[in-house]
Amino acid sequence: MCGIVGIVGSTPVNQSIYDALTVLQHRGQDAAGIVTLESNRFRLRKANGLVRDVFEARHMQRLQGEVGIGHVRYPTAGSSSASEAQPFYVNSPYGLALAHNGNLTNAAEIRETLFEQTKRHVNTTSDSEILLNVLANQLEKAPSYPISPSEIFAAVREVHRVVKGAYAVVAMLIGHGIIAFRDPHGIRPLCLGKREVAGKTEYMVASESVALDAVGFDFVRDVAPGEAVYITFDGELFTEQCADNPVLTPCVFEFVYFARPDSFIDKVSVYGARVRMGVKLGEKIKREWEDLDIDVVIPIPETSTDSALEIARTLDKPYRQGFVKNRYVGRTFIMPGQQMRRKSVRRKLNAIRSEFKDKSVLLVDDSIVRGTTSEQIIEMAREAGAKRVYLASAAPEVRFPNVYGIDMPSANELIAHGREVDEICQMIGADGLIFQDLEDLVAAVSEGNPDITQFESSVFNGSYVTGDVSQQYLEYLEGLRSEDSKHQREIQQDLANLELHNEGV
Ligand SMILES: O=P(O)(O)OC[C@H]1O[C@H](OP(=O)(O)OP(=O)(O)O)[C@H](O)[C@@H]1O
Numbered sequence: 309m310c311g312i313v314g315i316v317g318s319t320p321v322n323q324s325i326y327d328a329l330t331v332l333q334h335r336g337q338d339a340a341g342i343v344t345l346e347s348n349r350f351r352l353r354k355a356n357g358l359v360r361d362v363f364e365a366r367h368m369q370r371l372q373g374e375v376g377i378g379h380v381r382y383p384t385a386g387s388s389s390a391s392e393a394q395p396f397y398v399n400s401p402y403g404l405a406l407a408h409n410g411n412l413t414n415a416a417e418i419r420e421t422l423f424e425q426t427k428r429h430v431n432t433t434s435d436s437e438i439l440l441n442v443l444a445n446q447l448e449k450a451p452s453y454p455i456s457p458s459e460i461f462a463a464v465r466e467v468h469r470v471v472k473g474a475y476a477v478v479a480m481l482i483g484h485g486i487i488a489f490r491d492p493h494g495i496r497p498l499c500l501g502k503r504e505v506a507g508k509t510e511y512m513v514a515s516e517s518v519a520l521d522a523v524g525f526d527f528v529r530d531v532a533p534g535e536a537v538y539i540t541f542d543g544e545l546f547t548e549q550c551a552d553n554p555v556l557t558p559c560v561f562e563f564v565y566f567a568r569p570d571s572f573i574d575k576v577s578v579y580g581a582r583v584r585m586g587v588k589l590g591e592k593i594k595r596e597w598e599d600l601d602i603d604v605v606i607p608i609p610e611t612s613t614d615s616a617l618e619i620a621r622t623l624d625k626p627y628r629q630g631f632v633k634n635r636y637v638g639r640t641f642i643m644p645g646q647q648m649r650r651k652s653v654r655r656k657l658n659a660i661r662s663e664f665k666d667k668s669v670l671l672v673d674d675s676i677v678r679g680t681t682s683e684q685i686i687e688m689a690r691e692a693g694a695k696r697v698y699l700a701s702a703a704p705e706v707r708f709p710n711v712y713g714i715d716m717p718s719a720n721e722l723i724a725h726g727r728e729v730d731e732i733c734q735m736i737g738a739d740g741l742i743f744q745d746l747e748d749l750v751a752a753v754s755e756g757n758p759d760i761t762q763f764e765s766s767v768f769n770g771s772y773v774t775g776d777v778s779q780q781y782l783e784y785l786e787g788l789r790s791e792d793s794k795h796q797r798e799i800q801q802d803l804a805n806l807e808l809h810n811e812g813v
Pocket residue numbers: 565608609610611612638639640641642673674675676677678679680681682
């Protein structure tokens with residue numbers, strides 16, 4: 309999913325970007341990077357690992373400057389090698405660095421045309437490096453120096469024409485400022501904040517509003533789909549709509565799982581949406597499982613807790629934290645590789661036996677994707693003495709691959725793909741299983757902002773809003789990125805030691 313941040317400040321920004329990345333860590337645990345600008349030179353540190361491990365004191369000291377951008381990565385294209393950590397950099401025009409959240413659906417075609425038509429070489433298998441070069445190529449066409457705001461916006465307009473897929477972007481152009489934009493559907497989130505420091509206005513853009521809160525910026529607004537924001541290094545703000553037909557279609561899975569509950573995305577409180585998901589699912593359980601013997605409702609930490617509490621309230625049953633989460637283990641779902649994900653469930657969660665012993669328990673999760681978590685959790689509940697184990701999912705069945713920045717490239721890896729509820733229930737070993745209806749999920753989110761009339765819900769309904777995702781593309785993606793794809797393993801091996809960025813130590 310990735311988290312991005314950019315700050316145009318009037319005092320050093322290294323610590324603020326670091327702090328912002330720390331609160332965006334839930335969006336990407338694989339790699340982190342910061343680029344700052346000092347005396348017209350970029351300072352870069354990026355590597356694999358969590359924010360706290362990537363940036364040591366000596367790196368922070370080098371990251372001087374009053375403007376900068378940062379990224380935490382969850383790979384959804386290319387490899388997880390350090391060479392594909394972000395931000396990426398290209399030296400022309402003027403020096404440009406970029407960080408991207410999302411995933412392009414036409415990266416392979418663009419790679420070819422970039423080489424043939426613009427003589428631009430892309431050194432990694434990352435779609436974000438392609439996006440950087442598309443932007444650089446468009447900015448290079450601007451005749452004036454410095455490039456004017458309207459020329460910057462014209463370049464973004466062209467990027468929208470060339471690039472397809474999901475992209476929330478922050479870029480920094482030497483001699484100019486920070487440019488941020490969101491794809492014409494606004495699939496991935498991006499917001500703008502500001503603060504006053506010693507009479508000067510500082511601006512910040514970030515994936516989630518929680519990053520603004522963490523470093524003392526006031527939320528101004530969400531960046532609109534298709535819109536670009538340009539903040540000069542003098543602190544002047546310019547904005548313009550750069551897409552022909554922008555339609556806000558945010559990813560509904562941000563509200564289900566990805567975002568932090570204390571964030572607002574497109575004016576919707578993520579926490580509020582999860583509470584409403586709980587109410588709606590609670591009502592469905594009441595309707596459909598009228599006579600079910602449920603003694604207690606137990607969330608599967610951490611993301612499901614807000615919904616689970618509401619389910620318990622709606623059902624008028626006790627709510628208990630029956631699983632303890634090891635705070636030193638990160639999110640399972642965004643780990644690369646099924647083996648690692650499987651192992652981490654038991655390292656992460658442990659049952660409190662007294663909450664299970666001789667009870668009929670209703671476990672609640674926010675979503676069931678590969679079934680890695682639910683299968684093991686149900687086993688753990690039984691080992692802890694549960695009499696019966698039911699499971700409720702606050703999201704509907706995840707049946708289709710995602711192409712917009714969630715690493716689910718292969719339908720066959722999804723437990724609900726081609727299966728009905730009974731079969732899934734059997735596979736995970738539950739005594740009963742119930743999913744939220746898509747209609748209710750959409751209502752739960754849009755009640756927070758009725759102006760949102762559609763969501764990117766492809767993982768649930770197989771409808772891809774960018775209109776360019778064919779069966780052929782999905783097959784290509786599966787061949788490229790699925791767990792057992794040979795090609796995927798080759799990429800990982802080939803790129804393991806390719807580290808052009810060069811500030812590794
Ligand atoms: O069916 P699966 O493939 O296992 O995926 C779904 C699970 O993964 C996520 O948890 P995760 O541990 O990533 O994060 P969390 O602590 O935020 O709940 C999500 O909350 C579900 O529990």
